[in-house]
Amino acid sequence: MSHPAQENAINAGRLTRILIYTVLIFFVIYYLLPLWVMVSNSLKTLDEIRGGDMLAPPADITFEPWRQAWSQTQIGVEATGLKPYFLNSIIMVVPAVLLSTLLGALNGYVMTKWEFPGVNLIFGAMLLACFIPFQIVLIPMARILGMLGLAGTLGGLIMVHTVYGLGFTTLFFRNYYAAFPTELVRAAQIDGAGFFQVFRRILLPSSGPIIVVTIIWQFTNVWNDFLFGASFSGYSSTPITVALNNLVNSSTGVKEYNVHFAGAILAALPTLVVYIVSGRYFVRGLMAGAVKG
Amino acid sequence: MASLTTKNLTKSFGTVEVLKGIDLEIDDGGFLVLVGPSGCGKSTLLNCIAGLEKTTSGEIRIGERNVEGLHPSQRDIAMVFQSYALYPNMTVRGNISFGMEIRGIDKAEQERAIAEVAEILQIGDLLDRKPMQLSGGQRQRVAMGRALVRHPQVFLFDEPLSNLDAKLRVDMRTEIKRLHHRLGTTIVYVTHDQIEALTLASKIAVLEAGYLQQAGTPDEVYNDPANMFVADFMGSPSMNLIESTLVEAGTGLAIVISGHGGSEITLPAPDTPEMRKHVGGPVVFGIRPEAMTDPDGADRTSPRIETRDCFIEVSQPAGSDTFALTPLGGKECIARFRADARIELGAFAPVSFNMTKAVFFDPITTDRIR
Structure with missing residues (x-):
């Protein structure tokens, strides 16, 4: 009786409930439909796809398109499947994500706990990096990669993604550390901890949520990037996004839709896994600071 | 243990002068309370003594040593913060031993020192807990324990009781006083609570707007105020x-x-x-x-x-x-x-x-x- 709002919620009525569920179920179907189309068609034979009904479940499940996409189909001039490109992407993404996260954390630490004159100007400049369109940096970046001798290599791609991601990672960590009590840093200083000891022993152990947010963000962006990959990769350093494009857009022969679907799912799988594994930390990280401990 | 002296100490943040020539002196084993309203510069003064803020001009001596330019860890001080500043990712034990670990003191000696302060402060059964699992009073004790293990020349307290409820504050006040009697270490203590100042101090320094208004024993400051500000600020109800x-x-x-x-x-x-x-x-x-x-x-x-x-x-x-x-x-x-x-x-x-x-x-x- 003393909680009228709660009473209302309980008495909302059966009709409203049904309505809510109907709408929700509709949206679930709406959002899952593309995934369903991709998965079901990747398991069909080419003949069945040509037969028409795109939404129908596979009559005769076959994993051949997946095998094709992974290791046999023609990409560019060689019939290697997506496998080597998938590995290229992994080799590129892991160091790029770790490096940009670590550097972003260090930047955030310095900008909040070791403030120096002009710190806001530098932070502003780094923020600008978040808003610069990819296309603008292409030509200067190509020059720099050339001068460093990194053009067309995975090392070059790692550098490009690290540099480009730094704006975001710095922003994340700076804002997270701005709310981190400075008294803790001071206490550690009095205890004799140096610059890196404070960072490693005091700040990093408390940075779990923001590290997860940064890693998800960076992983998704770097993995899904097409433009840098298409512009700066060489013959042996092509990432999977570019390879997928080469597969789907090749103009010779028959369009093997089932293989294309399987390839597209393969290319999207790692980001999906990262979200499923650490999604709850992502939400927790975004909410960090909302509830004070 | 050591005396503490500041000579013509000034501190500016940009163009704002926060401390305007502070001359203070506290004898070895004394209990100096810096008191004043919010924004009077008392916490800044404490941070300058700790070495957490760089002084603009003037001199700070701990014992015979001029500590100008020395890193906080080299000034032989220990500080208790208003928010306690306990490392959230470490247990109570880890919090107390962190400084010793950094200084490379061997494990056995660390354990002995932890046991000693745990006994003094009666926090023996809390050693394996995280700060999150402690009450305000317990956190306060741990923060003091972390300071105690250092055996510093000077203890610095920055409004240590202001986050506690009224009853606990009185208890901890007594405890701090008892601790001071037992250890005899020089203490510099910042508070805006004039009752705390009068009950704890062997010497009170009243600050206002960056100036030292008066420094003296609690009796002097209370009964023989140097100006109207001190007269009005000390005592409740005020003069x-x-x-x-x-x-x-x-x-x-x-x-x-x-x-x-x-x-x-x-x-x-x-x-x-x-x-x-x-x-x-x-x-x-x-x-x-x-x-x-x-x-x-x-x-x-x-x-x-x-x-x-x-x-x-x-x-x-x-x-x-x-x-x-x-x-x-x-x-x-x-x-x-x-x-x-x-x-x-x-x-x-x-x-x-x-x-x-x-x-x-x-x-x-x-x-x-x-």
């Missing part, structure tokens, strides 16, 4: 500062104070050369509530009790005493009556002024006239 006119009366001096509805009371004033300079002009008469009592409650050991009739407007019973409000010099003044004194409101009643406790100030400079 009555009554506008009055200094006149010549027979062979001596007297002050005339306007009372209720055009009435006036006259009280004798000390006849000193300094006071003589103000004859015919305004002076501020300062008297603490406990020196304005009902005649039966007056201090019988005082040789100079003057009783005058004052108009009582309001009474505020406070358990152990009753505060009576009377208009004097155009302001409500508080007199401290015995709890069972009979007070008739809206009427004149005799009030005894203990004139040995009276002090006088120049209303322009706000400084004391002695």
Whole structure:
């Protein structure tokens, strides 16, 4: 009786409930439909796809398109499947994500706990990096990669993604550390901890949520990037996004839709896994600071 | 253990001068309390002593050593922060041993030191908990434990009790005092609570607007304030500062104070050369509530009790005493009556002024006239 709002919620009525569920179920179907189309068609034979009904479940499940996409189909001039490109992407993404996260954390630490004159100007400049369109940096970046001798290599791609991601990672960590009590840093200083000891022993152990947010963000962006990959990769350093494009857009022969679907799912799988594994930390990280401990 | 001296210490943040030439001295084993309202610079001063803020000019000595330019960890100090600043990712044990670990003290010695402070502060059963799992009072103890293991020359406390509830604050205050007696280490303690200052300190430094207003024993600061700010700030309820006119009366001096509805009371004033300079002009008469009592409650050991009739407007019973409000010099003044004194409101009643406790100030400079 003393909680009228709660009473209302309980008495909302059966009709409203049904309505809510109907709408929700509709949206679930709406959002899952593309995934369903991709998965079901990747398991069909080419003949069945040509037969028409795109939404129908596979009559005769076959994993051949997946095998094709992974290791046999023609990409560019060689019939290697997506496998080597998938590995290229992994080799590129892991160091790029770790490096940009670590550097972003260090930047955030310095900008909040070791403030120096002009710190806001530098932070502003780094923020600008978040808003610069990819296309603008292409030509200067190509020059720099050339001068460093990194053009067309995975090392070059790692550098490009690290540099480009730094704006975001710095922003994340700076804002997270701005709310981190400075008294803790001071206490550690009095205890004799140096610059890196404070960072490693005091700040990093408390940075779990923001590290997860940064890693998800960076992983998704770097993995899904097409433009840098298409512009700066060489013959042996092509990432999977570019390879997928080469597969789907090749103009010779028959369009093997089932293989294309399987390839597209393969290319999207790692980001999906990262979200499923650490999604709850992502939400927790975004909410960090909302509830004070 | 060591003494602590600051000489002409200044600190500016950009163009804002926060400390304007602080000269302070505390003896080895002393308990210095820095007190003042918010923004007076007391925490900045503490941070300068700790080495967490760089001083703009001046000198800080701990013992015989000039600590200018030394890193906080090399000044041989330990600090307890207002928020306790316990490392959230470490257990209580980890929090206490962190400094020793950094300094590379061996494990056995660390364990011995932890056991020692755990015993002093009775936190033995909390050692494996995380700070999140502790109550405010327990966190406070752990923060002190972290400071204690260092065996520093000087302890620095930055408003350590302000996050505790009223009852716990009194308990911890006693505990800190006991700890100081037991260890005998020099302490510098920042607070805005003047009761804390009076109960703990062997020396109080009152700061306001970056200036040191007065430094002295609690008794000096309370009974012999250097200016109107100190008089008003220390003590609760604070000192009555009554506008009055200094006149010549027979062979001596007297002050005339306007009372209720055009009435006036006259009280004798000390006849000193300094006071003589103000004859015919305004002076501020300062008297603490406990020196304005009902005649039966007056201090019988005082040789100079003057009783005058004052108009009582309001009474505020406070358990152990009753505060009576009377208009004097155009302001409500508080007199401290015995709890069972009979007070008739809206009427004149005799009030005894203990004139040995009276002090006088120049209303322009706000400084004391002695």
